Amino acid sequence: MSVKIRSELMQIHDQACNLGNFAIDMLQDSINAFEQADADLAADVCIRKKELKIKFITAEESMFQYLALYQPVARDMREIVASLRIIYNFERIGRMGYDIGETIKVLSQCCELADPDKLIIVARKVLTMIEDAMEAFSRRDVSQIKTMRQRDSEIDRLYCEVMRDIIKRMEQNKENVSALARYVIIDRYLERCGDQACNIAEMTTYMVTGERIEMS
Amino acid sequence: MDKDIILKVSELDLWYGEVHALHQVNLPIANRKVTSLIGPSGCGKSTLIRCFNRMNDLVNGCRISGCVEFHGENIYGTFADPVDLRKKIGMVFQKPNPFPKTIYENIAYGPRIHGLKDRKELDRIVEGCLRKAALWNEVKDRLYESAMGLSGGQQQRLCIARTLAVNPEIILMDEPCSALDPIATSKIEDLIDELKKEYCVIIVTHSMSQAARVSDYTAFMYLGDLIEFGETRQIFENPRKELTENYITGRFG
Numbered sequence: 001m002s003v004k005i006r007s008e009l010m011q012i013h014d015q016a017c018n019l020g021n022f023a024i025d026m027l028q029d030s031i032n033a034f035e036q037a038d039a040d041l042a043a044d045v046c047i048r049k050k051e052l053k054i055k056f057i058t059a060e061e062s063m064f065q066y067l068a069l070y071q072p073v074a075r076d077m078r079e080i081v082a083s084l085r086i087i088y089n090f091e092r093i094g095r096m097g098y099d100i101g102e103t104i105k106v107l108s109q110c111c112e113l114a115d116p117d118k119l120i121i122v123a124r125k126v127l128t129m130i131e132d133a134m135e136a137f138s139r140r141d142v143s144q145i146k147t148m149r150q151r152d153s154e155i156d157r158l159y160c161e162v163m164r165d166i167i168k169r170m171e172q173n174k175e176n177v178s179a180l181a182r183y184v185i186i187d188r189y190l191e192r193c194g195d196q197a198c199n200i201a202e203m204t205t206y207m208v209t210g211e212r213i214e215m216s
Numbered sequence: 217m218d219k220d221i222i223l224k225v226s227e228l229d230l231w232y233g234e235v236h237a238l239h240q241v242n243l244p245i246a247n248r249k250v251t252s253l254i255g256p257s258g259c260g261k262s263t264l265i266r267c268f269n270r271m272n273d274l275v276n277g278c279r280i281s282g283c284v285e286f287h288g289e290n291i292y293g294t295f296a297d298p299v300d301l302r303k304k305i306g307m308v309f310q311k312p313n314p315f316p317k318t319i320y321e322n323i324a325y326g327p328r329i330h331g332l333k334d335r336k337e338l339d340r341i342v343e344g345c346l347r348k349a350a351l352w353n354e355v356k357d358r359l360y361e362s363a364m365g366l367s368g369g370q371q372q373r374l375c376i377a378r379t380l381a382v383n384p385e386i387i388l389m390d391e392p393c394s395a396l397d398p399i400a401t402s403k404i405e406d407l408i409d410e411l412k413k414e415y416c417v418i419i420v421t422h423s424m425s426q427a428a429r430v431s432d433y434t435a436f437m438y439l440g441d442l443i444e445f446g447e448t449r450q451i452f453e454n455p456r457k458e459l460t461e462n463y464i465t466g467r468f469g
Contacts (some may be wrong), residue, residue, distance in 0.1 A: 002466035071425060073452040074461045210454030 005070050009079060012066060015059040016083045016090070017138045022048070022055055023090040024130055026097030027193065031123040033101060034116060034186065039108035045101035052094040059087045075207075082207035086137055089196045089203075093130060096189045096196075103182050103189075110178055119183055119190070122158045126193045129155070133200035142208050144203040150213045152181060155194035162187050222247035222386060222416045223268060230263060232275065237263050239440045241282070245433075246352060247385075248409055250417045252431035252448070254424065254466065261420045265317045265388050268418065269305040270298045280339050286386075296362035303330070306379035312371035312389040314363035314378070319346075319355050322374055328381040341381055346411040348414075349377035350407050369400025373407060380415075389419040393426065424464050428452045436460045 026045050033041035061082050066072070072080055129151050136145045163184065170180050198216035206212055230238040238260050245251050253261040263272065270291060272278045284291045291301055303326075315322050323342040332338060342359070346352040351373045355366070363374055372392060379387055389408075393401040408417055408430045413450035421427050426432055428448060435445040436459075444451065444460040455461045462468050 002468075005466065033465065073428065073457055073464050076465050077453065 005076075008062075008066060008070075009072075009076060012059070012062050012083065015055075015078070016087050017134075019052075019055045019059050019087055020090045020134045020137065022052060023094030023097065023129075024134060026052065026094045027100070027130065028097075028127055030100035030104065031120070032129060033104050034123070035120050037104075037108065039105055042104035042108070045097055046105065049095070049098045052098070053076040054093060056087060056091040056094075060084070063087075065200040075210075078207045078210060082203040085203045086200050089199045090139065093193055093196050096193050099187055100189055103185055107179055107182050116183065118158075118162050118185060122155065122162060122187065122190050125151070125158070126155055126190050126197065129194055129197035130200070133204065135198045137200055137204045137207075140204075140208050142201075142205050146214075148198050148201040152194050152216050153200050155191060159187055159191040159194075172195075201202055218245045220349040221245065222287065223418075224283075224285040224288075225264075225267075226283040226285070228267065228280070228284065230260075230267065230272065231277075232287040233277040233306075237440050238267075243442060243445060244437055245386075245416060245418060248412055248414070249432040250412050250419060250430050251396045251433040251435065252419045252427035253304050253418065253435050253437060254422075254427050254463075255437035255443075256463065257422075258439075261435075261437050262390055264437065265307075265390055265418055265420050267332045268386065268388055269302045269307055269354045270296075273298060273309065274280040303382045304384055305388060306382065307388040307390065308372070308375050308379055308392050310394050312375050312395070314366070314371050316362065316364055318360045319363045319366070319374060319456055322378050323381045326378060329455055330382060333349060335420075345377040345380040346374075348411070350403065350410070351377055352377055367400070369396050369403055372396060372400065372404060376404075376407065376411075384415065386416045386418065389417065391422060394422065401426070422423045438463070464465040 026048055029041055030045045032038065033045065063080055066080055070076075074086045129148065133148065136142055166180050166183050166187065170177050195216050202213060202215050221244045223244070225241055225243040228238055228241040229236070243264075243265060252414065253265060255261050266272045267280065267284055268291075269404075272280065280292060281329065286301070290296065315323070315325060320342055323345050324338045327338060328343055332341075343352060343356075345357060351370060354370060355374075363371065366374060372395075376387070376392075393404050396404065405426065408419065411417055419427075421433065431448045433445065434448045434451040436443045436451065436455075436457075438459055444455060444457045446456070452464060455464065
């Protein structure tokens with residue numbers, strides 16, 4: 001029976017990775033849509049929300065069933081418990097992609113985009129953090145996520161810096177307030193995505209090593 | 217944990233004739249805690265638990281070196297008395313083995329052979345032990361009926377009550393639930409949880425989930441070696457040895 005149980009655990013891991021990749025694609029495309037002012041791509045991201053939810057619920061159900069049927073211990077228990085938390089983080093990341101997509105759709109209807117470069121820099125850094133956390137989870141290898149805490153601190157610093165910059169621009173240029181107000185929202189979404197990357201890194205570390213460390 | 221060690225096993229080796237069954241086992245057993253011994257068949261866990269009240273003395277060709285200290289005194293020392301020791305360290309076996317006597321006599325037997333004759337005192341012991349074994353309410357109206365008429369789970373609790381009657385400090389249990397259904401098993405597990413308030417309990421079990429449920433400390437044995445010992449929650453959440461992890465997650469062999 002242990003062969004069957006292990007094979008189910010591998011399937012669950014694949015399901016979680018599949019959800020993760022799907023969510024990261026949503027976020028990445030929403031950032032691309034923002035950078036290229038592409039409302040169609042933003043709309044495409046928003047359509048994927050339903051599929052994201054289905055993938056999340058399917059993965060979650062498989063994990064609940066695994067717990068109920070096999071009562072795992074040690075590394076199997078850590079893998080399931082960590083994966084349950086991580087798929088929630090993935091779902092949040094996908095939802096942020098959706099939220100950014102929705103914001104871009106509104107932006108494209110009401111105003112001109114005004115110099116989003118600084119936000120794009122934050123977005124790319126956050127995306128790399130999430131991809132590294134995803135890679136660590138997927139390969140069960142924590143070597144790439146050891147500096148996650150420092151990287152998140154940098155994101156927090158950039159978040160504040162961008163926020164200050166946006167406020168300054170709002171004060172100087174009243175016509176752009178409508179767009180810039182939405183930049184504030186996107187800035188906040190990105191900062192939260194950085195936290196999600198840290199959560200994934202924390203749980204992956206627990207899954208692989210059994211150590212509980214705080215990264216955010 | 218150090219300050220409340222009731223039993224200390226040091227560098228214990230055991231041979232059955234030419235077969236070297238235990239290798240340099242070191243193990244501290246805490247008082248008023250439950251310690252479980254786990255491991256695959258033939259790993260030496262039953263052999264080890266039988267060392268704790270010198271049951272292996274009865275096996276031909278069995279040799280022991282090393283030390284098992286009970287309250288700091290070596291139970292294999294020159295002046296140690298196995299009969300006296302077995303009063304202090306009682307044992308419950310895999311298969312319930314009540315005497316073919318009444319329920320009352322099963323409990324009263326031990327105190328009687330140790331010289332107690334006072335009927336009122338015997339009544340008090342019988343009731344007290346049956347209560348401690350969570351059996352009193354089920355048998356109080358049929359104390360003078362044969363113990364053989366009890367169910368398997370009740371017989372096992374009667375055997376635990378019988379062990380308690382001679383006022384032990386440690387209760388050894390060698391797979392006490394392996395012949396019982398899940399409901400009887402659950403009652404024994406609840407009982408173990410109660411017993412540890414007054415006694416030290418050492419249990420051999422093949423059930424990983426039972427070890428996880430009932431014990432405070434777990435020792436994993438393999439081929440006569442003690443591979444890992446630690447708090448049960450640590451062993452089942454994050455074992456330090458790969459062999460332990462492979463065994464408890466079913467990746468063995």
